[in-house]
Amino acid sequence: MSLRVCKNGHRFEKTSDCPVCPQCSSTEMKNAFGEEFPALGAPAFRALHNKGIKNLKSLTRFSEEELLSLHGFGPKALRLLKQTLKANGMTFLKNKK
Numbered sequence: 001m002s003l004r005v006c007k008n009g010h011r012f013e014k015t016s017d018c019p020v021c022p023q024c025s026s027t028e029m030k031n032a033f034g035e036e037f038p039a040l041g042a043p044a045f046r047a048l049h050n051k052g053i054k055n056l057k058s059l060t061r062f063s064e065e066e067l068l069s070l071h072g073f074g075p076k077a078l079r080l081l082k083q084t085l086k087a088n089g090m091t092f093l094k095n096k097k
């Protein structure tokens, strides 16, 4: 690992599996997901992106359990999304059990 500074002045440690600045990629992701989306960490955004989730509304097709099982997606991200969905009158998919 080596310490790097990106073009926007963020300092970050460069690792082989994640060569991009985490702060910049997180901001880019947030922009891609839309205004109303909360600021999650880059791994959480990537996890959602890999699931084909593009905006707040597409989140409603998934249950909390499904999202928590995604690599890089944790309880903190879930809590933020839950609040945001609620504020917009939406909820996660109910578990089918």
Ligand SMILES: [Zn+2]
Binding pocket: 006, 007, 008, 009, 010, 021, 022, 023, 024, 025
């Ligand atoms: Zn940066």
